[in-house]
Amino acid sequence: SQTIHQWPATLVQPVGSPLSLECTVEGTSNPNLYWYRQAAGRGLQLLFYSVGIGQISSEVPQNLSASRPQDRQFILSSKKLLLSDSGFYLCAWRAGSYNEQFFGPGTRLTVL
């Protein structure tokens, strides 16, 4: 069966520091991968998606970037965090032939 992992689970970072969040998927190949952010009390906002290694599409221009160095690995990064980057970050995947997305456990990021 497929499993999706995210780490770290919780992160507290100062403003201006770099960020690296990692997401990996097991039990499938060639998944489509997604990064979402959920601000407090709000729905999910799609940040990036990837349909293959090295292929990144950005939905919202901002302080973040994403990379996909391996088939089942998706990384969310920032060179300098802003206060507004605080939130709950969710990674998701879907098999190419299906439309539903499956989510990881998420990372709670607090920027102070």
Add this chain to the structure above:
Amino acid sequence: AQTVTQSQPEMSVQEAETVTLSCTYDTSESDYYLFWYKQPPSRQMILVIRQEAYKQQNATENRFSVNFQKAAKSFSLKISDSQLGDAAMYFCAYVEGGSEKLVFGKGTKLTVNP
């Protein structure tokens, strides 16, 4: 742009009773899919049920069922025999066929009273 609206920020239900959560969406597309996701306090998003727009039959998963009214662009979720573990945020979501962009509503917080 497609939008998803959940008009009930909060709902409550007594244990063992039935509750219906509302969702409407706006689209001009004919090929699309609708979902309900559950987000418990752990905050992991869990897929509850899916509905293909081309299917007239309403989807059902155990105690969860939907009322899909395509002409009205309505997609409500019915939870029967509510359990304490059903307490969570519920999000309605839409994706156009072939699109990567899953559009979410703002969610409905469901409380289950013992």
